[in-house]
Amino acid sequence: MSVIIQGSQLRTLLLGNGPVSSASGAFAADTRTIFTVAGGEVMVTALWGVVTTAITVANTVALHANPTTGTTGVIATATDIGTTDTAAGSVLGFRPQTDSAPDLALDGAILSGIVVSTGDIEQVTTGTNPDGAVTWYCTWVPLTTGATLVAG
Template structure:
């Protein structure tokens, strides 16, 4: 059977452009994961994959830090290490500011509602704990001509 459209093309049609950022080891800090330039983008998903096991209490949240304006949480701070999060687990959240990060061995939900962000950065805030690693993948659609997201 002939494949008319490739998987990567279908992903781009459904979710937009994908960008990934590996962050290991996690340390207590605010780490810039992605940089948004050129205007507004619509984030259609943000999903992480644990690449190094998280074995200690490790409170994590994601936030947007716009070039102009105030920093806004994308999700609630969540302890990812209370019950060890092994390599291969997926982490994500559903798109509401108060939602916790969800983790699962084989499946997690993605955004119920896409999020519009302006020029600035997306950051991971790790408030406690200092082990483990996550590779984050973000998909987006530019809303302004010339807008883009790049791994920091």
């Protein structure tokens, strides 16, 4: 039997460029750039994280879109993912909310359809001595000719 289309080609047709990955590094109470957008707007077609170091201390993690010009927007609201330990290898998706941005969730879905302008997608971590680490993954398509998204 012949294969007409490869898996990577199908992924590109459905989700666009990527996946691009960006390791958060060891958590600290700070704001870190995980992806950078240049040259205009891109649409994030899928966004998810994989825990690479267990998260065992109460802390919150949020994702923000911080454009070079304009107002910072919340992609995912600050969510405590450490009080109930989150094991290495866990996939972080997003749980939709009816009145706000989605929460991070172990039982969530991949977040998609987000338009991000030139600037950064940031991980914002709060708490006292937060621990753990996440590698974030993103697929995207340019909405402006020449726009790009790269790991932060």
